[in-house]
Amino acid sequence: MSTNESAETIQEQIVALLPRLRRFARNLVRTPHDADDMVQIAVERALLHLDQWHSDARLDSWLFKILRNAWIDEVRSRGRRAKLFMPEEAGENIGEASMEREIDRLSVEAALARLPHDQRLAVSLVLVEGLAYKDAAEVLEVPIGTLTSRLARGREALAALLRPPQGDRS
Amino acid sequence: MSVSDETLMAYADGEVDAATRAIIEAAMRDDPEIRRRIEEHRALRETLQGAFSAVLDEPVPQRLIDAARGHDAARAGNVVDMASARRAAVDAPGRRRSWQPVAMAASVLVGVAVGYLGWHGSNSWVKTNSSGELIAGVGLAEALSNQLSEDRSPGLVAITGLSFRAKTGDFCRTFSVTGAHASSGLACHEADGWKIKVLAQTPAAPNSSNFRPAASGIAPAVRAVVEESIDGEPLDQAGEIAARKQGWAATPSR
Numbered sequence: 001m002s003t004n005e006s007a008e009t010i011q012e013q014i015v016a017l018l019p020r021l022r023r024f025a026r027n028l029v030r031t032p033h034d035a036d037d038m039v040q041i042a043v044e045r046a047l048l049h050l051d052q053w054h055s056d057a058r059l060d061s062w063l064f065k066i067l068r069n070a071w072i073d074e075v076r077s078r079g080r081r082a083k084l085f086m087p088e089e090a091g092e093n094i095g096e097a098s099m100e101r102e103i104d105r106l107s108v109e110a111a112l113a114r115l116p117h118d119q120r121l122a123v124s125l126v127l128v129e130g131l132a133y134k135d136a137a138e139v140l141e142v143p144i145g146t147l148t149s150r151l152a153r154g155r156e157a158l159a160a161l162l163r164p165p166q167g168d169r170s
Numbered sequence: 171m172s173v174s175d176e177t178l179m180a181y182a183d184g185e186v187d188a189a190t191r192a193i194i195e196a197a198m199r200d201d202p203e204i205r206r207r208i209e210e211h212r213a214l215r216e217t218l219q220g221a222f223s224a225v226l227d228e229p230v231p232q233r234l235i236d237a238a239r240g241h242d243a244a245r246a247g248n249v250v251d252m253a254s255a256r257r258a259a260v261d262a263p264g265r266r267r268s269w270q271p272v273a274m275a276a277s278v279l280v281g282v283a284v285g286y287l288g289w290h291g292s293n294s295w296v297k298t299n300s301s302g303e304l305i306a307g308v309g310l311a312e313a314l315s316n317q318l319s320e321d322r323s324p325g326l327v328a329i330t331g332l333s334f335r336a337k338t339g340d341f342c343r344t345f346s347v348t349g350a351h352a353s354s355g356l357a358c359h360e361a362d363g364w365k366i367k368v369l370a371q372t373p374a375a376p377n378s379s380n381f382r383p384a385a386s387g388i389a390p391a392v393r394a395v396v397e398e399s400i401d402g403e404p405l406d407q408a409g410e411i412a413a414r415k416q417g418w419a420a421t422p423s424r
Contacts (some may be wrong), residue, residue, distance in 0.1 A: 014238040019226045022234070026222050036231055037390040043237045044394050073397055108221040126183065127218035133185050152176045159214055 027124040028071045042067035065139045111161040119154030182211035306364035314364050318410050334404040339420040341413050354388045359418035368395045
């Protein structure tokens with residue numbers, strides 16, 4: 001397969017993965033629009049660094065990793081540039097929206113959003129995206145033991161959040 | 171017998187080897203508590219599989235599809251080749267090469283800029299110089315040269331966002347323009363003035379109260395270029411004042 005063909009094939013594979021990248025991004029950032037911005041940044045970076053992708057690696061894991069790194073950069077940038085890039089967010093309170101939902105029932109999504117980043121990413125990659133522990137650890141660039149302990153803590157926290165208040169589960 | 175919860179979790183996720191599986195399955199037969207804990211892990215796994223699944227059925231925004239395909243310009247295929255072609259096209263002989271990502275983004279956005287010139291005519295705050303490069307028009311150039319990033323007084327031509335020193339040594343600043351053709355971009359001060367490196371239209375946000383434009387109108391494409399080209403940290407106000415004092419003249423790369 002020529003380089004030209006493979007680049008085009010990879011682009012189409014990336015297009016096919018966009019729905020999953022969007023889903024993963026929604027676990028990272030608050031609003032769907034920002035999540036799509038993250039996906040766009042990640043995809044642009046992936047194309048710039050296509051030569052770094054080895055075809056024996058999973059394309060989805062590689063893209064998740066780029067997306068995660070783009071998000072980390074974003075979080076860092078927000079910290080140092082909060083006033084410059086995110087003035088609208090000042091004073092915004094995420095608590096309100098999730099409180100409303102809690103009146104009925106805490107949705108899985110809202111419960112996930114309450115987890116610390118580390119746990120949320122582990123849960124999202126393994127349980128939502130269905131990655132194997134090994135691949136999820138690779139995306140997060142941590143040893144597999146770290147991944148499993150984050151996953152276990154995240155699950156425990158989620159189970160507590162999702163448990164109906166009256167002990168009895170129907 | 172006691173089996174750690176992490177092991178039970180790994181069993182529920184199909185992540186244990188055959189030997190461990192045999193041990194756990196034996197334990198399950200004897201111990202209803204272990205069965206219950208595994209069931210809990212499986213139930214949670216199933217619940218989470220459905221999380222955010224609605225997003226999978228949503229139509230993918232065209233901008234993301236375009237981005238994945240290298241913005242249509244990638245019809246010819248090889249992205250790496252395209253990048254070098256762009257670099258060759260954008261970099262005048264002898265220019266430093268650190269602008270590769272910028273070159274890429276700039277060419278992507280040329281269409282936008284051309285549209286811009288169309289809307290605004292020659293009075294635009296963006297214009298082309300004799301070499302066909304996009305440069306800041308008078309009003310924008312003045313804002314870029316003089317305005318500090320904290321300045322949000324009404325009636326400004328442009329709001330200057332982030333100022334930083336690029337890997338080329340040039341000082342660069344993001345800017346955003348509001349109004350009917352709201353846009354954001356990145357300009358860098360080169361020997362002959364402020365060159366527009368990237369220009370992107372700000373996506374129009376619906377007027378819903380819980381929906382806001384991303385990142386104060388700085389387009390993702392612009393932010394991506396900033397991230398790729400920034401050298402170190404952005405300038406703080408003192409840094410901006412110092413850079414302004416020296417006329418935003420490039421400082422040698424570290």
